[in-house]
Amino acid sequence: MSPPVAPPGWSRWLVPPAALSVHLSIGQAYAWSVFKPPLESALGLSGTQSALPFQLGIVMLGLSAAFGGTLVERNGPRWAMTVALICFSSGFLLSALGASLEQYWLIVLGYGFVGGIGLGIGYISPVSTLIKWFPDRPGMATGIAIMGFGGGALIASPWSAQMLESFGGDSTGIALAFLVHGLSYAVFMLLGVLLVRVPRHVPGAGGTARQAPTGPQVSAKQAIRTPQFWLLWLVLCMNVTAGIGILEKAAPMITDFFADTSTPVSVTAAAGFVALLSAANMAGRIGWSSTSDLIGRKNIYRVYLGVGSLMYALIALFGDSSKPLFILCALVILSFYGGGFATVPAYLKDLFGTYQVGAIHGRLLTAWSTAGVLGPLIVNWIADRQEEAGRHGASLYGLSFVIMIGLLVVGFVANELVRPVDPRHHVPAPKEAARVERQQSESA
């Protein structure tokens, strides 16, 4: 499938909504928890079992982004968005069948496995194209798309809840809700498939060897052999781990912090705090990522990791004495968490060029999967141990915060070590490539 090339007069401002239509859809994954209680009561599942489709979905996101990245580069964004549409939508349709037949394995297979492939391919599908359309503002462009992934859950969460309320929480109601989700998302994502175009004078935008972009270009295969890739992997992993550390336990954390004070936090207020964190996460994706276009990628990660560790230190030292300070620090940390996700494609573009940036980004997302396990594990494990030791309130989290500060410092050092990629890793320019090829065939 050849990539869809933009006709004359095509506006680059049509590409961000194309990307958003995909990211706003697949971002639904973070609203899976809405389906958990009805599934548990309708099919007699445990909490662990009902989380399985989401967990498999996230694993498949990482795997398909890592292994499908090269295919996405080769076949172009329309192919990738079509695959994402088919997989994500049919994942819901399979789940609808599973719910109506009360066969839970079909829901796991549909939403988790098939839908998860849609998540991974969909997540990386517009990145490379956006960077090529907005070489002057790559941070802003990818920030818009990746903000959409956060926005997807904001839309799906109340929408799915209302649908389940209308259709009922029994297996028939759940099946109907899955069916409507599958069909609606297919129509919504179709906009992306129809609108996405690669810019005309970057002929290799679909990944062919004919492209002649400026600056150093590194292939995905070669990128993972460079220290820069692994340093960035570490930077992303540390930044995400620190953000998830708060996001994972936000509601119980704020309740515990102020449980022994004169102004305890109610369950309703804690839910409001979680919502506010989501807003900071989203705002950080577009805001910080756009700022990186002005101050540079290395500097913005210095802010994420350096100021982030300072925020954690402030919470650890004074968090339980001031509610506004606690909330403010948590909001800043979450905005850095979102910003870290959204800025990384532009950082990759700066280091490795646009040649296979989508595929390299896909491989880097394994850092997200690792952080997704690490962050909650650290915070939950330590909080449980502290509780067993008879501690309560803010002291449940003190050690976790110290660990988070340590992780952010590790990320900060890794970011400082990032240097331009050695020219021996660069893809040779066309003439040079032809000369090397000739030499190789002569010597063979």
Next chain:
Amino acid sequence: MSSDSSQSPPSPDRRWLIALAWVWVGVPLAYGLYELVRKATQLFTG
């Protein structure tokens, strides 16, 4: 701007397409944000 395609201004037809595309994604996002703000205010009122 680096692209030929984006250097010439979009035709009037394309302006409608741009507006439609942004409304397509903007309306659901606005709904999500509205619900978010409603919930977030609970932090100060709940």
